[in-house]
Amino acid sequence: MQLETFQLIDRIVDLNLDARTIVVEADVPPDSHSVFAGHFPGYPIMPGVLLTEAMAQSSGWLILGLTKFERMPFLAMVKEAKMRGFVSPGSTLTIDAKIEHEGSGFTVTSAKVRVGKELKCNAELTFRHIPFPSPDLRVHMDAMAAKIGFPQQAMSNG
Amino acid sequence: MSSTFEQIANIIAETCDIPRDTIKPESHAIDDLGIDSLDFLDIAFAIDKAFGIKMPLEKWTQEVNDGKATTEQYFVLQNLADRIDELVAAKNAGTGSAS
Numbered sequence: 001m002q003l004e005t006f007q008l009i010d011r012i013v014d015l016n017l018d019a020r021t022i023v024v025e026a027d028v029p030p031d032s033h034s035v036f037a038g039h040f041p042g043y044p045i046m047p048g049v050l051l052t053e054a055m056a057q058s059s060g061w062l063i064l065g066l067t068k069f070e071r072m073p074f075l076a077m078v079k080e081a082k083m084r085g086f087v088s089p090g091s092t093l094t095i096d097a098k099i100e101h102e103g104s105g106f107t108v109t110s111a112k113v114r115v116g117k118e119l120k121c122n123a124e125l126t127f128r129h130i131p132f133p134s135p136d137l138r139v140h141m142d143a144m145a146a147k148i149g150f151p152q153q154a155m156s157n158g
Numbered sequence: 159m160s161s162t163f164e165q166i167a168n169i170i171a172e173t174c175d176i177p178r179d180t181i182k183p184e185s186h187a188i189d190d191l192g193i194d195s196l197d198f199l200d201i202a203f204a205i206d207k208a209f210g211i212k213m214p215l216e217k218w219t220q221e222v223n224d225g226k227a228t229t230e231q232y233f234v235l236q237n238l239a240d241r242i243d244e245l246v247a248a249k250n251a252g253t254g255s256a257s
Contacts, residue, residue: 101206102212103212104213104215106202
């Protein structure tokens with residue numbers, strides 16, 4: 001996790017475009033990270049908004065794969081976000097996301113965050129997606145995809 | 159079985175917290191009911207699920223932006239119900255949606 005640059009996902013574990021599912025991992029920073037200085041002093045836990053963002057980014061990678069990197073998803077709606085347990089510094093998150101609905105210009109996903117076998121949070125997320133609005137953004141996403149091990153065959157437009 | 163309009167009106171009432179009795183066939187979703195684009199995404203999701211279709215929102219928006227259609231053709235609720243009936247008929251005929 002690179003919180004300073006808002007890159008919350010570290011690794012793609014599994015991407016199944018036929019089943020329309022993804023599994024990723026994310027390593028929560030240690031308790032020396034500045035985010036825990038305020039959240040909370042003496043009782044460091046991962047902020048729920050960052051867990052929600054991690055679910056959104058996981059879903060986003062799945063949508064990118066399904067659209068062959070032709071469209072960029074943007075988070076539009078979060079429903080039923082439930083923080084079910086505290087997440088401590090240094091934890092490894094396993095995040096599952098799946099497609100609930102593919103509409104015209106929007107996609108709805110559901111996502112779950114676990115630490116070990118314990119479910120920590122879940123939500124339903126809606127994204128608008130549009131053709132990449134900037135070549136620089138596409139270059140950046142390609143580089144990020146390579147960094148987190150996004151399957152190359154899933155990035156091809158052919 | 160309730161009409162397509164009635165199903166849409168119930169979805170809008172529930173999704174947008176608009177009193178059901180204010181939603182009429184002649185209501186314009188945007189101009190009369192004040193539904194914004196985000197709420198309309200929620201409505202589209204519910205309509206897609208309820209009718210087993212994929213409303214071609216991007217195509218409709220493009221047609222309006224290009225001046226080839228008016229918002230009334232898609233967002234006056236009786237017209238929207240008619241478009242949905244067409245999509246359902248196309249799906250049942252095996253020709254898929256117009257997306």
